[in-house]
Structure formats: C-alpha cells, structure tokens
Amino acid sequence: MEQTLAAHTEDDSEKAGTWVEVPAKADPTAGVNRKMEKLEVQDNFQAELTPESAPAEDDGADSDDGWITPSNLKKHQAKDTKEVLPTTAAVSLKVAMLTSDYAMQNVALRIGLNLLSPAMSRITQVKNWVLRCHGCFQVCKKMDRQFCPKCGQATLTRTSCTTADDGSFQIHLKRNFQWNNRGNVFSIPKAVAGTASGKLPSKSAGGKNNWGTKLLFAEDQKEYERAVEEKRRERKKDLMDEDYMPNIITGERTGSNGKLRLGPGRSVNAKRARS
Template sequence: MRDVDGPDASSCYRPYRRADKPDQFACGLVSLNTVAGILVSLIQQDFGRNVYTIKEVVSEIRDKETRRQLAVLPYQLHFKQPFPEYVKLVTEFSKKTGDYPSLSATDLQVLALTYQLEAETVGVAHLKTEPEKKKVHTVFISPEVPAVLQSGEDQENAGEDGSEGDSDDGEGWITPDNIKRIQQGMGHCDAPASVQVGCVTTDFAMQNVLLQMGLHVLAMNGMLIRQARSYILRCHGCFKTTSDVTRVFCPHCGNKTLKKVAVSVGADGTLHMHFSRNPKVLNTRGLRYSLPAPQGGKHASNPHLAEDQHFPQQRLSRKARQKTNVFDPDYIAGVSPFAENDIYSRAANLQIRDAALGAGRRRMNPNIATKKFVRKR
C-alpha cells in the first residue's frame, strides 16, 4: 500500500444540458459567502423549474448585497420543511459514510429535503440505504528500477541546457479553449435526460452523502457531479487505518487520534491516500494544559479519554419520578406535578432562596442601579 501526497482527483464533472432541466431543485450549503453565488448561478444557467430550500439557509444571509439579490429573483423561491423521518434517515446514512461530523443541522435538513422531493416525484426504489464498500487490495510495490541511460544526443542537450527541459507551451494543460474538446473526447458531455430532482451545493460532505444515496448533485456552473469521495480513518499516532468511520478511538493503539483521509483506489487495486497540506488538520486544542482532576458524583462532566470509560447514567431518583408520574399508583394527589413559584411569602419578598436553588445574597441582575444608604451629616 502506498501513499500519494496530492489533491483528490475523485470529483469528476460533466456538463448538464439546458434541455434536460429538472423539475425540482433543493438549494443549500454551509458557507455564507456562496449562498448568493448559487442563487445567481441558478438565474444565469436557467436550470430547474422549481427551486426549493429551507428557511434556515436564507436566514443565514446577513449582508445587504446578498439580500438585495434575493429580493429581485426572477423566479419564486419555495420554502419547504422536510419530514422528521427523512432527517433521521439522512443522519444515520451520513454517520455510515463518515461525513456526519462535517455536516450541520442545516445541511442535514437540505439533504432530507432532497430525499423527500425524490421520494415524492420519482420514488425511493432506486435509492440506497447502505453506502457501498469498496474492496481494497493491498499491493506490495518492488523497489524502483534505475532509469535507463539517455542517448548521446539527449545527454548533450541536457549538458547544454543544464535543466530538465521543461516547456511552457501549454500542451497537456486544461484551458478554457480546449476544455470542451477534452470533455467530448472523454465522453462526458451527455447528461441523463430522466433527472427530475437534484441538489445544488458546493459542500463536499453533502455531495458525498447525496451521491452515495443515489441522488443527483449539480455544481454552481451547471456541471453534474458523478463520482463521490471515499474516506477512511487514519491514526496519526500509530499510522494504522480503519474503514469503520464510526469509530472515535483507534482500534490498534486505543488513542483518540483518528483523522479522516480521502482515498481512491487505482486500476490495479492500489489504495491511494490523499493528505492535506494544511497544518491545522491536526488540531492541538487541549494539549497545552494538563487535564483537570476527575469529578465524582452523579452529574460529573469528565472528558471522554478511553473507549471503555464508564459514565454515570444520570437518572432521576425514585422520589423525583413519583412527583411527576401521574399514572403511578403511589402518586400523591395533593402534590402538583407542575413547578410552583412562591411570590407571596416573606422569604420571597426578601429574595431569600432555598439552599437547593442556590442560597446566598445575590441580585438577579448585577448591572442594575441600586440605592445605597448614606448617613447624612
């Protein structure tokens, strides 16, 4: 198994023709500065007849320029809330793919709305309930063979130039002039004509969940994303990997040092891991100071340091459950199941609280102005 340090090339796009405009779209994403870009892109590309979103996506927009663009949209923006059962289904699926930590509550609702529109329009028979697991074959690579000596002419040219002879003629590069020709040669120009529901998002975690479920995803430029990313967990302590993305602690060394790494499988079955060059991937938060002393008691809040660590159940006492359980045969009818606030007694007027509620001399608002007694001279 070898590691490849480079960008993830697993996301492929193909153009989406205007003639195949889907009937319904779900719009939403995480970053606030691209919400307006998606809505403006929907105007320019003119794909989709009905655009659906949730109110949480629009409520995240704060700047005036974006709100001004939303006020003059040439089409109607439909707001629809997904059903709770679809939100639960999408949440469980994202946990299996390993994208759940990267998704917010708004993202999960947008995913659930896309699933709901697909179920109402097409059905759910073609959708997947479990993510596909790729078969990984470990391949041992032999040492590299020494390069063949160059010919005499090549050696002379190399000696004259003193370099490898890099050329900047642009051959092999993808430019705006040749991108259409390259896409036609790869056979990626045709889009399925039976697409009726799609989701417009630029978040890679959302795209991965949608594609693995069998839903259609479109980018802002109208390109149909057709390949999803795959992730594994890699321990940066013992450098072991695991395909179980639901784990929190390393199954080999037991430390909480698992990080998500994008992977791709080559044609020969070799597993390639794509690492990030960002040093902030390995977060050092919590490593500066020592851990606090463990707390005891029923409602202790201790950090989760081991997989087999015991935690208190934090259940109510039997007496506390009897006070509010009206169906209990030992329920006392004279005791009200609702909370009562005493506002007429002398203790309430003097703001003297019970010890269970926090005794002591205190004011409800420490910033309020109070009159102090000053003896006149």
C-alpha cells in the first residue's frame, strides 16, 4: 500500500514534527489510460497486416467444413482432376453455319466461319482420314479400298491427316505402332479342286471345318471379285425384305465395318461347325 507524507495543518500544531500515514487516493484516469494503450496497440497491429498476411474470409459456399455442395461442386472436380477452370467468359456466337456434310465443314473452317454440328455443339476442327500402306507407305484417298494400289497387299491402315495453311499435307502416325500379325502363324491349307455340283469332296477339305476354301489374298482373285459383286447386290436389298438374312445367321465372313474379311483371320478355330 502506498504511503504518502501528510501535510502539517494549523490545528495539528501540537503534533508538529510527527508523521502520519494517510492512504493515497486512487487515480480515476489510470484504468482509462491502460484501455487507451490497448486500443492503440490493436490499431497498430491491424494496420501492419497486409492483404496477403491477413486471414482470408471463407465464402458462404465454402464454409461447410469440407462438404461438397452444388455451389462448390465444380471447384472440387477441378481440384481432383487438376484442371484449370477458364477465367474468361464463353463467347456467344451471333452467326454460325450448321451442316453435317464433311466437305462443307472443311470449306467453312477454311474461310473462317463459325461451324455447328446437328447436336448444336461447336466444331473447331474436322478430322480427315486417308489409307496408308504399312508395307510400301503408299497413301490412298479412296477409303473403300482394301488392297494397296501399289504393292497389292492388304496392309492399308486408316490414318488421320491435316492440311496446313500453306498447303502442306501431313499424316499423323501412331507412336510405337505395331502391326498385328495374329493369324499368320497358321499354314495355308492346300487348294481343293472344285466339283460340278459345287460341293466339297469332304468335310476336311481346305483345313478344319473347311476354313481355307474361301480365303481372300489379292484384289484380282476371282473369289474376291465375286464376293465384292455379291456384297454390292446385297446393299440394294431392303432390310424388311423377306429374303434378307443377317450375317449372324448366314455365317458370312465380314468385318465389323461391313467390309470383306481378308486372309485367314486371327484364329482358324474361331469359326466352328454349327450343330
């Protein structure tokens, strides 16, 4: 407790020369000064904070402690796929051309027109395809061919290509492409002589289940020419025709794209006799 020296008064002349302890009065402004000092310190601390060091205020959509909501769904998806969301708004097209013709699409893109597909989606690039021989590297633009016009082998592969603004033609090849040699390990059976009735002499003629009797190896082969002519006639038939039968019933050797199957195929055991 603080002690102060009491002043001598006239009435206390008898007690002159003595000291009296009087309790000191509390300063009413002491607490106010302390509060003001605290406020000044807090104001200085807030002023020193920069926007980078200040804690970021969470948005209302992201203040769900990690919950995925419709408002932050796109943000979480982009974070998982490491995709950068576009910062610029999508540009609306005032005028556009809609067509499903590939030739018209190529011309429209060449002259700089906005192009749309029948599904109302914008087309920015149209793929072009050519046939390239894997044996002699000959390029063929007739997509219905199955044999190379130069070497005559069935080694044509469909390859995408582009034409630059200066007119240069470029083919885009697959990296580390490996030609499929499945089916070449089987020996070709010996040729079987025909009969007047067109029937085979035995069930074992031409290999197991007669799989080697109608193999196609060349474009000038009579079996290939006959098969192409039959295929052309079948295309003219209506699917609702009573005489029409799909390949799954007739067992015709055609590929998934409707073209004739060349060579022995992947496995000679794939085609078995039906019971």
